[in-house]
Amino acid sequence: MHNAWRYLPTDLPLWQAVYWHIQQWERVGVAEALLTELRTKARRIIADTTGLLIAVAVVAAGRQDRDGAMTALLSAYLTTPSRHVSPTKPSRGS
Known part of the structure; x- marks a missing residue:
């Protein structure tokens, strides 16, 4: 559901900025590294x-x-x- 980004809490930055950072982290593998660490x-x-x-x-x-x-x-x-x-x-x- 792509529209869910628009419903982020108001104390967070604009949804576009959050989305951009998440995409950058995905591109360089940050999310996978975090999940791997959490599994241990x-x-x-x-x-x-x-x-x-x-x-x-x-x-x-x-x-x-x-x-x-x-x-x-x-x-x-x-x-x-x-x-x-x-x-x-x-x-x-x-």
């Missing part, structure tokens, strides 16, 4: 009971889950006033 990472998230994001930890995909979880929990502890954590199993997208 694992994300650990902490959300509240309503699903709102509290903390995110991006770690190497080879790290144990417990290590990634500790990174995310420490991040949440240091950045939020919440001090109670109840472990739950991850949602599988109802």
Whole structure:
């Protein structure tokens, strides 16, 4: 849908400028390099009971889950006033 570019949020530059930069990045392979880098990472998230994001930890995909979880929990502890954590199993997208 090419018209979607015209609906960018108003706090971004004009859609023509954003589109031009994206095209330049595609031409030199920036998008593919970013995707390749992201595929080597694992994300650990902490959300509240309503699903709102509290903390995110991006770690190497080879790290144990417990290590990634500790990174995310420490991040949440240091950045939020919440001090109670109840472990739950991850949602599988109802």
